[in-house]
Structures are given as structure tokens and as C-alpha cells.
Amino acid sequence: MRDVAVIGVGLTKFGERWSSGLKELLAEAGIAALEDANISSNDIEMLYGGTMASGRFIGQEHTAALMADQLGFKNTPAVRIENACASGGSALRQAYISVASGIHDIVVVGGVEKMTDVTSAEASTALGGAGDQEWELFQGITFPGLYALIAKRHMYEYGTTEEQLASVAVKNHENACKNQLAQFKKRISIEEVMKSKMVSDPLKLLDCSPISDGAAVAVLAPLDKARKYNDTPIKILSSSQASDTLRLAERDSLTELKATKIASQLAYKHAKLEPKDIDVVEVHDCFTIAEILAMEDLGFYKKGKAAQAIFDGETALNSKLSVNTSGGLKGCGHPVGATGVKQAAEIVWQLRGDAKDRQVKGAEIGMTHNVGGSGATAVVHIFERAD
Numbered sequence: 368m369r370d371v372a373v374i375g376v377g378l379t380k381f382g383e384r385w386s387s388g389l390k391e392l393l394a395e396a397g398i399a400a401l402e403d404a405n406i407s408s409n410d411i412e413m414l415y416g417g418t419m420a421s422g423r424f425i426g427q428e429h430t431a432a433l434m435a436d437q438l439g440f441k442n443t444p445a446v447r448i449e450n451a452c453a454s455g456g457s458a459l460r461q462a463y464i465s466v467a468s469g470i471h472d473i474v475v476v477g478g479v480e481k482m483t484d485v486t487s488a489e490a491s492t493a494l495g496g497a498g499d500q501e502w503e504l505f506q507g508i509t510f511p512g513l514y515a516l517i518a519k520r521h522m523y524e525y526g527t528t529e530e531q532l533a534s535v536a537v538k539n540h541e542n543a544c545k546n547q548l549a550q551f552k553k554r555i556s557i558e559e560v561m562k563s564k565m566v567s568d569p570l571k572l573l574d575c576s577p578i579s580d581g582a583a584v585a586v587l588a589p590l591d592k593a594r595k596y597n598d599t600p601i602k603i604l605s606s607s608q609a610s611d612t613l614r615l616a617e618r619d620s621l622t623e624l625k626a627t628k629i630a631s632q633l634a635y636k637h638a639k640l641e642p643k644d645i646d647v648v649e650v651h652d653c654f655t656i657a658e659i660l661a662m663e664d665l666g667f668y669k670k671g672k673a674a675q676a677i678f679d680g681e682t683a684l685n686s687k688l689s690v691n692t693s694g695g696l697k698g699c700g701h702p703v704g705a706t707g708v709k710q711a712a713e714i715v716w717q718l719r720g721d722a723k724d725r726q727v728k729g730a731e732i733g734m735t736h737n738v739g740g741s742g743a744t745a746v747v748h749i750f751e752r753a754d
Contacts, residue, residue, distance in 0.1 A: 370590035371466045372600035372753055375404025376712035381581035381700030382550040389425060389481045390437050392582035396705075397438040397477065400584035405596045408439040412471040415461045416447050417454035417478040418704035423493035425481050434477050451497035452653065454478065455707025456608075456737030456746035459585065463606045463748075466587050478705035479582035490578050494703070497740040499614040511575055511654065513615050513741045515567035518656035520621040522569065525671030527659065529569050533560035534678040535655035536573050536697055542684055543694025545725040550579055550700030574655040579700035583708035585715070590753060599719045602753040604732075605637035606746075613743045626745035627664040627736065634734070634747040635666070642666040645688065645749075646730040647717045649710035651738035652695040661736055662690070665747075689727040692717060707737035707746060718752040 377399025379392050387395070401408065416431040427433065431445035450457040455478030462476040482490055495504035498513060521527045537557055543549035555573060563572040586596075593600035609629035612618055619625065635641060642665065650665070652658035662673035667688060676682065682690035693699045693713040696706060714733035716722045737746045 368467045369469055371463050371587055371603045372590045372593040373585055373603065373711065373715050373750070374588045374593050374597040374600050375400045375406070375586035376715045377403060377584045378548055378709055378712050379582045380548045381579045381702060383483045384580035385483070387580065389421065389427060389479060390433070392481065392580060393434055393437045393477065393479055396582040396584040400475070400586050404586040406473065406586065408441070410473045411440045411443050411475050413465055413474045414440055414443055414445040415458040415474070415476045416445060417458035417476070417707060418447060418480060419449060419451055419454045420493040420496065420703070421480070423489070425484055430479070450744050451739030452651070452703045453707060453737045453739030453744040453746050454704045455583065455709070456735065456748070457707065457744070459707055459711055459748065460606045460608055460746055462587050463603055466589060472589055472592065474587045475584060476587065476708060477582065477584045478708035480702035480704040481580050482578045482702060483580050487578070502614050502616070509567070510741065511567040511570055514654040514656055515570045516615065517621050517660070518569055521656060521659065524622055525674070527674040529561060530557055531674035531678045532569065532574055532655040532659070533557040535652060535658045536560050538677065538683055539652060539691050539695040539698040542692050542725055543698025545723070546694050546699060549694040549698055550577060551694070551698050570654055570656070576653045576696040576701040579702040581700060581702035581705045581709070583705045583712055585708055585711055593753065600753045601715045601718050601750050604640070604749040604751055605634040606748050607633035607637065608744070608746045609633070611743050613740060615741050622660070622670065624660055624664050624738065624742035624745060626742055627661060627738065630745040630747040631665045631736070634749050638749045640732065640749065644732050645734050646732050647689045647692060647714065647727045648734040648736065649691055649693060649695070649713050650736045652691060652697050653701060653738070655697070657738070658691070658695065665736060684725060685728055692722065692725045692727060707735065710735035710737060711748065714750050718750060
């Protein structure tokens with residue numbers, strides 16, 4: 368196995384991109400990534416593209432070939448990765464494996480979703496396919512409903528409060544205000560979250576990530592060749608993935624995402640690190656309760672302790688542990704197929720020292736955590752600057 372590095376990243380602005388189609392989003396992120404890596408389309412040997420539901424959102428399938436075509440990768444093999452909201456992170460993992468194995472040298476991983484061309488009801492149906500369609504979606508439960516069940520149980524077992532949930536959104540919006548590519552550049556207060564419209568008790572509108580358009584692209588290469596292209600390559604120390612039951616009702620616990628625990632434990636083991644070694648982390652905060660679970664299941668806090676820690680400011684920018692410096696899914700946006708690659712781009716910028724107003728001081732080790740569905744898939748990557 369060869370060491371692998373990220374040599375380039377590119378990202379679009381996330382949000383309601385009415386004037387941009389899927390192709391334009393891909394071109395915007397892809398050109399930026401190739402320029403960042405100082406390579407041309409002729410250098411690319413393989414492409415992995417993450418999209419979740421392009422067929423439902425815009426009627427377009429075969430999206431990996433579309434990515435290769437749009438980015439000018441003539442005759443380059445391209446494979447689509449669909450793993451619900453973890454499609455981007457899963458595509459990154461496949462690209463990592465491809466380079467680490469020695470099969471390919473220069474590999475592009477892209478993630479994209481164009482979600483705003485359909486109604487909210489149609490988007491909810493498309494996203495509902497990330498759960499058990501027969502036993503969950505068909506019975507009328509949406510993803511806010513599934514995560515509301517998780518939140519209610521966490522509140523029952525550990526005394527978690529709605530104000531603590533709200534503090535997650537407040538912190539992530541504060542970080543998003545420092546990110547020019549974020550969908551929501553607006554500060555909010557706990558009171559505003561508490562007064563926002565109830566979606567599924569106890570989750571309110573401002574507890575939920577938005578429907579978004581956007582694309583993200585990263586370029587990977589063997590570490591021993593990386594400096595040929597980029598002076599500050601970011602090494603991928605570990606890449607891991609795990610699964611759990613698709614249906615929430617079959618889980619051993621409603622307050623634990625077992626796939627996250629297993630994937631993170633493997634990632635720490637392969638990187639020879641512990642949670643205390645991480646300086647900055649992008650976690651999958653599709654709902655505020657999801658970030659609380661992530662902080663516990665990734666090993667940063669004991670079960671039941673993360674909510675108060677977040678409320679106390681321990682995960683704010685340049686505090687004990689900087690979490691979701693991009694604004695997370697909640698503040699930066701959540702174009703589902705792109706999210707896992709966007710998380711990697713944010714960590715690359717942080718470890719390079721290029722994150723500007725949201726820069727974590729002295730960041731050396733970063734992590735990404737990308738979840739599919741209500742926790743059936745979890746993908747974890749750990750990165751470091753290759754000094």
C-alpha cells in the first residue's frame with residue numbers, strides 16, 4: 368500500500384444555484400481543483416463521482432461519465448458511487464484505495480447534487496430512499512422524523528435539552544459567516560432556533576440542514592509524487608467505512624451510531640492516533656442531534672456529555688476542538704452527493720493554513736465524518752499536512 372495525498376481541491380458556492388445546472392457546478396469545482404493541483408485533464412487516470420439521487424432531482428443518471436465528459440477527461444474510466452448522503456465520502460475512499468493500491472497515480476473524486484429544481488415534497492421523497500423505503504418512507508416517516516426519534520431518546524436517556532440542540536446550529540452558523548462559499552452567512556441565536564417552525568418534535572426548522580445545490584472535487588496522488596504538483600500536499604493517514612442496519616427500528620440503540628463508532632475506531636488504529644490528537648473535524652450534522660451523536664461516537668466525549676460541551680463552547684472555532692469550521696451541513700449547506708468531498712476540501716484548507724477567517728491555529732491533524740441515511744453508512748478519513 369502506498370501513502371496517498373490530496374494535491375488539489377475545488378468547491379462551488381453552496382446554496383440555491385438557480386442559474387447553474389449540474390454541468391456548470393461540476394465545471395466550476397473541477398476547474399478549481401485541477402488548477403489547485405497544477406495538472407491538466409490529460410493527467411487524470413480515473414474518476415470516482417459521488418451523487419445520491421440525480422435521477423430523481425433532475426432526471427440525469429450516468430453521472431460519472433457526465434463528470435468525465437464535462438471536465439474533459441477523454442477516455443478516462445469513471446465510476447459513480449451512490450451511498451446516500453455518504454456518497455461523496457465513499458467516492459473519496461474508493462479514490463484513496465485506487466491510488467494506495469498502485470493501480471492509478473492521479474485520481475479525481477467529485478461530488479455533486481442539484482436539489483432545488485424539485486418541490487420540497489419531491490426532495491423529501493428522494494431523500495427518503497436513503498432509509499428503508501418499505502418500512503419507513505412508505506409508512507410516512509421522513510428523515511426529520513427519524514432523527515427526531517433519536518433526539519427524543521437521547522433527551523430521555525441523558526437529559527439533553529432543546530437549547531443544547533440549538534447551540535449546535537448557532538455555532539455552525541457562526542462558522543459559516545466566515546466562509547464565503549457557505550449557503551447561510553447569517554448568525555442566529557438560541558432563541559431564534561427555539562422560535563423557528565417545528566418540523567418534527569423536538570427538531571425545528573433551524574435544527575435541520577437545508578436543501579442545496581453544489582459540487583466539490585479533489586485530486587489524489589501518491590505521496591512520493593505529490594510535491595511534483597503541489598508544495599503543500601495533505602496526506603490521508605487513514606480511510607475507513609462501516610455499516611449498520613438500514614432501518615432505525617433494527618438498531619441496538621437509538622442513541623448510538625454503531626457504524627460511526629466502528630469506522631472511527633478503525634481510522635484511529637490505522638493512523639496510530641487517538642481522538643485527543645485531532646485538531647479540527649468536519650462531522651455530519653444533517654440535524655443538530657446528529658452532531659451531538661457524532662461527537663460521542665467518534666470518541667471525543669463520553670455518551671451523554673457532548674451536548675453540554677457544545678453548549679459551553681468547547682467545540683467552537685479555536686476552542687478545545689474546532690468542529691465544523693466550514694459551517695457544517697447546517698450552515699454551509701448539504702448538496703448530499705457533494706458533502707463528503709466538501710468536508711475533505713475544508714480539512715485540506717485548514718491543514719494548509721488557507722482557511723482565512725476560520726483558520727484553526729496550529730492545525731496539524733484533521734478528520735472528516737460522512738454519514739449515509741440515519742446511520743446505516745459511516746465513512747471516516749484522517750488527514751495530516753505532509754511536512
